[in-house]
Amino acid sequence: MHLRPIEQTQGANLYEQVANRIQTLIAEGTLQPGDRLPSVRKVHQQMSVSISTALEAYRLLEDRGLIGAKPQSGYFVRSVKSPPEPDRSSPAQKACRVDTSLVFQVNSMVRDPDIIQLGAAVPGMDLLPLSTLNRLMGQVMRHNPALAHSYSPPPGCIEFRRAIARRLLDADCAVTPDQIVATHGATEAVYLSLRATTQPGDTVAISSPSYYGLLEALATLHLRALELPTHPREGICLDALETALKQKKISACALVSNFSNPLGTCMSNENKQALVELLAEYQIPLIEDDVYGDLSFNGDRPKAIKAFDRHGLVLYCASYSKVLSPGLRVGWAVPGCYQAQVERLKLTVNMSTSPGSQLAIAAFLANGGYDRHVRNLRRAYEQQMLQMIQAICNYFPEETKVTRPTGGHVLWVELDPHFDTMELFQKAGQHKISISPGIMFSPSRSYGNCFRLNCGLPWSPKVEQAMETLGRLIREG
Template structure:
């Protein structure tokens, strides 16, 4: 800072930051050092630094995130609007989606296609070699000992590590409160079958994860689709009106960064929802697989960690954050412990022992926290790149979500678009994505799609997204031409 100039120090700081952005030192989406750190580095007061940051925020150069800090704006200028809030469905829908889900997963697993369809981080991003070494070491040293049926609840050391991590977010768990499952899918299946019987209705977000819809179909449960805001989640008042008129066996929601919207319900709204469900004696099943993949200073707290969470069943896994191939999830069933254990014994008896032992060793070493810091940074950068590419290549009027965690974007094309037709055409060009209609029991969201940012960003992915935008623009032009002829 130049003390002799007539320019105010906060303006000098702002100019310095702008130069660093212009020359590429500070890339879009990067978090700036804290106000305290900058003040110490340049010998200026915290209020001066804050004044400089606020000046750049007013210019649209920086973006402030509550309880997180200041970030370089993803784009300099206007950004695409958020997707529309879904409409209320007053009646439950019978789910029939299994064929579409099976076909999508088949394409999503095809490595020859540009990987925008599967919401699982690729191996290059996860870099789970230390976990693999722990698995190899356990197999080499004690393989025969672990080649047995394990305890139905799962390995005690792993359950203890999970309970310790839960304490960090205010969720008081003991190891005996935890049951290890085959991923979050088994956890959700155990939870749903414990609180509902065939023909019952489950209230869900809209759009919601197609894997959940497939599970509802297999359990012969109906889905009641709730209006969902792209940033704040389910509308509690709409749920309140429905509970006064419709019988609901349970409510199934994401804890944080829902799939596919990426919405995060504010904590006050979570408490309001818990109080509402308690008044109607409706249990809540929460899916927290994305909670560790947050871009904020603090990890969001799940429903079960809040007052009123006693009637909540908590489900999560390490499939999105560390080891999709290990298929290790867990459930904290609370008041439904006996029902869950009865079904665990019937469905799978127990989970494989060796992967649990390896994961327990890995978590105890402290390696997971360092891994997550790196992974969160990479996935946030991927989302920003994906957003910028969409803004540059998709048709006018496109809307896109802005999640503060996870690694998927929900893209809403203008009315009249057909993402199912776009999906078929994209496959012919070697591109896979998830069409919007698989995220709804009533097969809504035909003009929407979900794009995954879970792969290492590359020229191939960049070109794939741009090509997808071109295909969408072409569809738009052809549709307008058809209307003109008619």
């Protein structure tokens, strides 16, 4: 096998690029489990990198669980067992009311510091740049005392909106700062967007399963949900959406576009474009939640659906909760045609998003080392996810299905059709482990045999022990 020389691309570490190239060869089957990898010296010569870069690349692949070293023999491709993936969902295609009482119960476990958080989609705090954020927060408060303590009426601080407009270019969205509204996290952006586009009693088309925060917003606004069949890799079924549109059943569509929660779906550009065109034909708005978009494992930031929007019908919502700080509560909306409504609603609901937080995020984006931080974070999430999948192979029953997201930090696990993950949730709680039972993600309470796992926590003997315990509880039934 001959490896082409590597050309360093901007923003990526050389050893990471070498590792990614070899990972591609493994993923495509050119290198099979058990195959010996080219020697470190060969990588050095053929890819035109130093010996230490080649070694570091192999160490990274080892950390990712893809290769192993044998004494005196070199490196081999590991036979990572790959559990089957769940199929496309087939929800009852009937609009239903949303009841989210369980969500509160599960989320209340987040407050218990003794619980291993495999339930809520929270990042490990050790992975976040807290000290840099704290330093920048102090700086912006000192340099802008009046501004930081004033109301910051919609659309929000210009420094923040300028920084977001620049970042949105990575998602292929060319928007001006004036088109951005600062919000209290993505949760508020989605809530305001739903309020701006619907009336109580209306029906909103959603993926199935869907993020329970969205379901809560639908419940609060007295909206009904129409669950669409959804494939873990391709996303919602556009034919089913078209049928609903033809029958004039829906007033809006709402979904997570990239590395969705809970399925981990990243829609292809073709599907994103087809979705935008289909909705434009019927003049139906789309609420796009893109909180995980920067967390692609291969480093290529996927496009937002908003990038394909020619009519201002996409209301783009996102935040830095998954990448920088969930507690600062800084998010934003790009509401397109609904800008005036969203700004007015924002003013009514809570007047302003904390200007100190907006300025701290803007400062981090300007000079806090955002790109470097995200590179490290996605590498950590990818590694943690691989380790969780490996633990599922080791400890869960053989027929267990699990998604294979290419970004983000959640996994969707499907057990035997008769299994009850609500019971598992109760039993796991007694062992101080939280999971998110499948029925939380469906207004029709489907997915009773599924649950979501958070991979945001750094891998540790404690997390491994929790996975082993979960596996035992599942086997015991």
